[in-house]
Amino acid sequence: MKIAVAGWGRLGKAIADTVSLYPDIELEYIFSRREGIEKTYRGAKILPFMNIEDYREKVDCLIISQGSAVDLPKNAPRLASVFNTVDGYDMHSAIPGYHTQMDEAARFGNKLSLIASGWDPGFFSVIRVYLSAFMPDAESATFWGEGISQGHSEAIRRINGVIDAVQYTIPDEDERERALRGEKTSPKLSHKRICYVAAEQGNEPRIEAEIRNMDGYFKGYRTEIYFTDPEDVRSRTASLFHGGEVIAARAHEDGITEVDLSLRLASNPHFTARILLASARAVYRMHTEGRTGAVTLADIPPKMLISESIYKYI
Amino acid sequence: MKIAVAGWGRLGKAIADTVSLYPDIELEYIFSRREGIEKTYRGAKILPFMNIEDYREKVDCLIISQGSAVDLPKNAPRLASVFNTVDGYDMHSAIPGYHTQMDEAARFGNKLSLIASGWDPGFFSVIRVYLSAFMPDAESATFWGEGISQGHSEAIRRINGVIDAVQYTIPDEDERERALRGEKTSPKLSHKRICYVAAEQGNEPRIEAEIRNMDGYFKGYRTEIYFTDPEDVRSRTASLFHGGEVIAARAHEDGITEVDLSLRLASNPHFTARILLASARAVYRMHTEGRTGAVTLADIPPKMLISESIYKYI
Numbered sequence: 123m124k125i126a127v128a129g130w131g132r133l134g135k136a137i138a139d140t141v142s143l144y145p146d147i148e149l150e151y152i153f154s155r156r157e158g159i160e161k162t163y164r165g166a167k168i169l170p171f172m173n174i175e176d177y178r179e180k181v182d183c184l185i186i187s188q189g190s191a192v193d194l195p196k197n198a199p200r201l202a203s204v205f206n207t208v209d210g211y212d213m214h215s216a217i218p219g220y221h222t223q224m225d226e227a228a229r230f231g232n233k234l235s236l237i238a239s240g241w242d243p244g245f246f247s248v249i250r251v252y253l254s255a256f257m258p259d260a261e262s263a264t265f266w267g268e269g270i271s272q273g274h275s276e277a278i279r280r281i282n283g284v285i286d287a288v289q290y291t292i293p294d295e296d297e298r299e300r301a302l303r304g305e306k307t308s309p310k311l312s313h314k315r316i317c318y319v320a321a322e323q324g325n326e327p328r329i330e331a332e333i334r335n336m337d338g339y340f341k342g343y344r345t346e347i348y349f350t351d352p353e354d355v356r357s358r359t360a361s362l363f364h365g366g367e368v369i370a371a372r373a374h375e376d377g378i379t380e381v382d383l384s385l386r387l388a389s390n391p392h393f394t395a396r397i398l399l400a401s402a403r404a405v406y407r408m409h410t411e412g413r414t415g416a417v418t419l420a421d422i423p424p425k426m427l428i429s430e431s432i433y434k435y436i
Numbered sequence: 437m438k439i440a441v442a443g444w445g446r447l448g449k450a451i452a453d454t455v456s457l458y459p460d461i462e463l464e465y466i467f468s469r470r471e472g473i474e475k476t477y478r479g480a481k482i483l484p485f486m487n488i489e490d491y492r493e494k495v496d497c498l499i500i501s502q503g504s505a506v507d508l509p510k511n512a513p514r515l516a517s518v519f520n521t522v523d524g525y526d527m528h529s530a531i532p533g534y535h536t537q538m539d540e541a542a543r544f545g546n547k548l549s550l551i552a553s554g555w556d557p558g559f560f561s562v563i564r565v566y567l568s569a570f571m572p573d574a575e576s577a578t579f580w581g582e583g584i585s586q587g588h589s590e591a592i593r594r595i596n597g598v599i600d601a602v603q604y605t606i607p608d609e610d611e612r613e614r615a616l617r618g619e620k621t622s623p624k625l626s627h628k629r630i631c632y633v634a635a636e637q638g639n640e641p642r643i644e645a646e647i648r649n650m651d652g653y654f655k656g657y658r659t660e661i662y663f664t665d666p667e668d669v670r671s672r673t674a675s676l677f678h679g680g681e682v683i684a685a686r687a688h689e690d691g692i693t694e695v696d697l698s699l700r701l702a703s704n705p706h707f708t709a710r711i712l713l714a715s716a717r718a719v720y721r722m723h724t725e726g727r728t729g730a731v732t733l734a735d736i737p738p739k740m741l742i743s744e745s746i747y748k749y750i
Contacts (some may be wrong), residue, residue, distance in 0.1 A: 143572045218747050243750050245566065248738045250749035252559065255714035255741035256707070258457045363691060377677060377702030384698075388691030393570070400569035420739040420746045424562045427569035432734045433532050435564035436557050 123147055123406045125399075127166075128174060128201065129187035130154035132272070133210070136395035137185060138164050144399050146429050151177055178204045183402040183409075185209070189276040199223050202416070203231035206409050208401040210240035210394060212273045215338040217243065217418075224416035234409040235416040239401040240394045241385060242266065246368050248419050249383050253370040257381065262370035263301035265312055267291035269364025269390060277339050278317060281332050283325035286355040290316040293367070302380060304371035315345045320352040364390035400427040437461055437720045439713075441480075442488060442515065443501035444468035446586070446676075447524070450709035451499060452478050458713050460743050465491055492518045497716040497723075499523070503590040513537050516730070517545035520723050522715040524554035524708060526587045529652040531557065531732075539730035548723040549730040553715040554708045555699060556580065560682050562733050563697050567684040571695065576684035577615035579626055581605035583678025583704060591653050592631060595646050597639035600669040604630040607681070616694060618685035629659045634666040678704035714741040 123146060127134045130152055141149045141164075152163060153171040161168055169177075174184075184205035188194050190212045198209055202224050211220055217238050228235040238244060246264060253262050271291050278287035297312040321329050330347050333340050364387045371380040387393045401419070404426035408417075425432045437460060441448045444466055455463045455478075466477060467485040475482055483491075488498075498519035502508050504526045512523055516538050525534055531552050542549040552558060560578060567576050585605050592601035611626040635643050644661050647654050678701045685694040701707045715733070718740035722731075739746045 214750065217750050238750060245570065247746075247750045248566070251738040251742055251746065252562070254744070254749060255717075255738075256559065256710045258710070374702045378700060379702045379707060380700045382696075382698050384694075384696050386692060386694045388688045388693045393693060396570045396572070403569075418746060418750060420750070421737045423735045423737050424565040424569075425734040428565055430568070432561075432565065432732060435568060436528065436531050436552060436561045436732060436734070 123182040123403070124150045124180065125183045125185060125402050126151040126153060126174075126177065126181045126205075127185050127187055128153040128171060128197070129193070130156060130159070130168065131187065133187040133391045133394060133398075135163075136389070136391035137187060137398060138166060140392060140395045141399060143396065144403065147399060147403060150181065174201070175204055181205060182406045183208060185398050185402055187398070189280070190273055191277040191280045195220065195223075198235075198237075199227040202227040202233060202235040204233070206233050206405050207235040208239055208398050208405055209235070209237055210244070210398060211238045212240065212243055213338045214243060221416055221418070227416075229415050232414050234405050234413050236401050236405045236418065236422070237416050238418050240397055241387075242366055244397055244401075244419050246366060246383075249368045251420050253368065253381055257370045257372060257379065260370040260372035260379070261301070261304055261306050262368065263297070263307040263312065264309065265293035265298055265301075265367040265369070267293050267313065267365060269387070270359065270361060271315075271364075272390060274315065274317075274339055275359070277336060278319060278333055281329055283322045283329055285320040285322065286352050286359075287317060287319045288355050288359045289318075292316065298367070298369070301369040302371055302382070304373040304378060304380070310342045311344070313343060315340060315343050317345065317347045318350050318355050318358055319347060320355045321349055362389040362391060363387065403427060403429070437496040437717070438464045438494065439497045439499060439716050440465035440467060440488075440491065440495045440519075441499050441501055442467040442485060442511070443507070444470060444473070444482065445501065447501040447705045447708060447712075449477075450703070450705035451501060451712060452480060454706060454709040455713060457710065458717065461713060461717060464495065488515070489518055495519060496720045497522060499712050499716055501712070503594070504587055505591040505594045509534065512549075512551075513541040516541040516547060516549040518547070520547050520719050521549040522553055522712050522719055523549070523551055524558070524712060525552045526554065526557055527652045528557060535730055535732070541730075543729050546728050548719050548727050550715050550719045550732065550736070551730050552732050554711050555701075556680055558711055558715075558733050560680060560697075563682045565734050567682065567695055571684045571686060571693065574684040574686035574693070575615070575618055575620050576682065577611070577621040577626065578623065579607035579612055579615075579681040579683070581607050581627065581679060583701070584673065584675060585629075585678075586704060588629065588631075588653055589673070591650060592633060592647055595643055597636045597643055599634040599636065600666050600673075601631060601633045602669050602672045603632075606630065612681070612683070615683040616685055616696070618687040618692060618694070624656045625658070627657060629654060629657050631659065631661045632664050632669050632672055633661060634669045635663055676703040676705060677701065717741060717743070
């Protein structure tokens with residue numbers, strides 16, 4: 123199958139660097155809004171994003187590796203009506219509305235879109251679904267970090283007057299212990315969000331207020347904001363390490379039942395890239411079988427994501 | 437939806453004790469081969485297994501909670517042609533053949549059968565599928581225990597001359613550490629299988645040989661066999677605790693990428709029961725949508741397993 127990537131940032135590059143692990147997938151085109159960059163990368167042509175629709179017949183699935191704060195809501199529905207798509211839309215609370223929009227667009231074009239893929243939402247979402255199905259009487263909790271959240275960093279960068287920014291998510295160890303004992307936790311108390319922001323001088327108070335009020339990203343979270351210079355931000359963004367954990371536990375008279383999925387990632391974008399590539403494989407197959415509209419990973423039979431026989435893993 | 441259980445052992449009882457957690461599922465009938473037992477249990481009628489086919493029109497899904505060594509291969513295909521079914525067939529290496537048999541039977545009757553459900557095979561199988569899709573370059577490994585394997589205990593009990601038996605599975609800590617570093621491990625070296633067997637006198641050497649040669653259960657594993665009296669076996673079987681872990685890891689230049697799903701279960705049959713109940717829900721729904729034949733959990737879109745909106749978990 124032939125795929126393309128729209129968005130030539132860190133995630134787009136990670137996809138191009140990872141696609142060789144998926145021998146049934148070929149990356150043909152990379153669409154970028156930036157100008158004056160190289161013409162090819164690892165054999166894929168780099169083309170202007172504005173011409174993307176000219177390639178609608180040549181691509182089995184388009185991975186839209188753009189940010190959720192502005193770019194995906196603006197571009198993805200239009201693209202979903204002409205391409206099968208995969209995206210990593212990650213504004214959890216806005217997903218239902220985005221899903222509806224993408225579903226209408228994809229149905230209009232007889233295409234299939236897998237939205238909100240990646241490790242969370244995405245892999246962690248299906249884990250939470252399984253845990254809810256198999257442990258309906260348990261409390262469950264998700265922890266992110268310690269690591270840089272690309273989505274949150276990008277959301278800050280979009281604020282007027284911000285030169286560069288990076289956001290670390292750090293889980294709270296006490297809340298994690300509570301989760302392992304089967305006690306209720308609060309997602310907003312379970313994490314600290316630490317932001318390093320390089321801003322144009324004089325804008326700091328307004329930027330700080332805008333960050334703290336950003337719904338679905340910072341509002342209600344323990345947020346620390348430090349203004350610093352662009353060099354400091356850049357040096358911090360070099361770390362791609364991230365992690366996360368989904369815990370469901372229930373205390374019984376005869377002991378504890380506990381399921382714990384934990385993730386330690388050397389490179390957040392490279393792991394996300396793998397999930398988006400497997401997602402593209404599933405989208406192409408399910409579209410071939412006649413499926414259209416917008417779906418999430420929870421709609422995908424797991425075996426659609428692999429190319430080998432299921433018996434290898436059963 | 438209305439379900440029935442065939443097989444009134446520990447797992448069947450756990451299903452009856454757990455079904456109230458699934459408000460959309462009602463347990464109507466329990467089919468047992470034993471005679472002289474009570475007539476109802478928690479509102480469900482207990483009926484002779486030999487009459488089961490008379491109830492074909494009254495049951496949306498039948499959970500066959502029988503052992504894999506003898507009962508499932510003998511009974512399940514016949515049942516799959518008259519009921520939608522769920523089972524926990526767990527002889528990993530024989531699953532392909534069983535799958536084919538069950539698929540033919542279910543298609544013949546226009547029914548849907550979900551085979552090899554439970555936590556392994558089942559939940560762990562889909563985790564291995566996701567990990568293979570998202571980490572094609574990683575080594576992955578599964579560890580079981582420390583705990584009693586019901587399937588292995590049952591397999592020993594089926595041997596001629598065995599009065600009672602229990603088998604503990606114990607993971608090897610060195611192999612587990614290797615898996616976390618992204619190194620290759622061997623499933624057979626990764627576990628010790630410790631068997632306590634009460635046998636009719638004089639049969640011990642033959643029984644020991646039969647255990648050690650049991651393909652898919654003990655052959656090739658580090659197996660320790662201790663002959664003891666029935667009281668000792670019975671006291672050991674009181675523990676329902678079990679656990680397991682799926683690890684996929686890959687060492688990179690810049691660190692390790694590692695996914696680790698671990699399970700600690702206060703009661704193995706009660707956790708398995710929950711998985712079979714959620715499986716029955718999915719089978720009923722997918723059959724209503726027209727799906728027939730035999731499937732595994734890897735064929736089931738995760739959201740079919742829950743009754744709430746997916747947005748709660750995304």
